[in-house]
Amino acid sequence: MIQLACPLCREPLDEQPGQLRCGNGHSYDQARQGYWNLLLVQRKRSLDPGDNAAMVQARRAFLDQGHYALLSDRINALLSQALAGRNTPLELLDLGCGEGYYSARLEQALQCAGIDAALTGLDISKHAVRAACQRSRSARWLVASGADIPLPAASLDAITLLFSRLMPEPMAQVLKPGGLLLLAWPGDEHLIELRRHIYTDVRPSAYDPLTQLSDLFSLEGQQAVQYRFTLSDNDSIQTLLGMTPHSQRLAPAARDALAALTQLELTLDVNLAVLKRR
Structure with missing residues (x-):
């Protein structure tokens, strides 16, 4: 595996147990994970x-x-x-x-x-x-x-x-x-069904x-790559919503409508x- 480069000086980073260090003395500790x-x-x-x-x-x-x-x-x-x-x-x-x-x-x-x-x-x-x-x-x-x-x-x-x-x-x-x-x-149709629940005007992407x-x-x-899939419970719908930026833009009415859904058929595009x- 190639050596990493120091983000401060771009010199090569030598790997030691739990630490990276470059020739200019900049060092970085490995996280416990x-x-x-x-x-x-x-x-x-x-x-x-x-x-x-x-x-x-x-x-x-x-x-x-x-x-x-x-x-x-x-x-x-x-x-x-x-x-x-x-x-x-x-x-x-x-x-x-x-x-x-x-x-x-x-x-x-x-x-x-x-x-x-x-x-x-x-x-x-x-x-x-x-x-x-x-x-x-x-x-x-x-x-x-x-x-x-x-x-x-x-x-x-x-x-x-x-x-x-x-x-x-x-x-x-x-x-x-x-x-x-x-x-x-x-693509333009990606998760369009979810977007239609959130936005009043869904336009093609430029x-x-x-x-x-x-x-x-x-x-x-x-x-x-295009295919359809179905989310069969509201927990899955909320999980999908939570992983997208759309969750930050929800109007109260849209949030309530999505909370009431028990199934949602979606397009992957x-x-x-x-x-x-x-």
């Missing part, structure tokens, strides 16, 4: 950035119900196919890894495909990374900013960015030339990440793309 916190205090925009503990707990509970397993399988198959035939071992980063559901499943899928890859998961939320540590003991987990990835330049073979903030330059910096980026973002990436990445392939670092 096993992750490394490389998010500098002066670079935080809030006291507790990223998803809070309640959102992380809700996301973990919802994902463990398996509703997004088919999506995860498609992501894993797409990346496994794209990486097949490359010289191993490979270095992978799950950027914005959240509580580690997709990361851990990807790690297992690559092993089953016979692809030797070391996986690093990174998220700005310490609550998410603490939960991710329970998903896999073999992956390396980091609390850090995706705008300042603590990895050496041109050190990664692939990055996955699933429903997370797009940062073209930092991603391109740490990818090798020809390295891969697997991107996932919501989000186009591929255009934003075109200067640094070439598109290798794109596909959509997600775009996947594989891009190559120019």
Whole structure:
């Protein structure tokens, strides 16, 4: 597994038992859960950035119900196919890894495909990374900013960015030339039934990440994943709501209507793309 880079001076970090230290004397202690916190205090925009503990707990509970397993399988198959035939071992980063559901499943899928890859998961939320540590003991987990990835330049073979903030330059910096980026973002119909319960005017999304990436990445392939699934009790509906930003925007009438639902049929609509670092 590649050495981490010091977030203060970018020098390589040597790993010692329970500690990272660079040649300039900057040191970082390992958390008892096993992750490394490389998010500098002066670079935080809030006291507790990223998803809070309640959102992380809700996301973990919802994902463990398996509703997004088919999506995860498609992501894993797409990346496994794209990486097949490359010289191993490979270095992978799950950027914005959240509580580690997709990361851990990807790690297992690559092993089953016979692809030797070391996986690093990174998220700005310490609550998410603490939960991710329970998903896999073999992956390396980091609390850090995706705008300042603590990895050496041109050190990664692939990055996955699933429903997370797009940062073209930092991603391109740490990818090798020809390295891969697997991107996932919501389609226009994604969870539209839930959104119709929350908003009076549901409009198609104008989000186009591929255009934003075109200067640094070439598109290798794109596909959509679409299927329907059903939540059969209100606890599951509330769990889904709690893991999304929609929960912060609920009007009282919408909250009451959702609280009364005992079943909700939903559409999963997600775009996947594989891009190559120019």
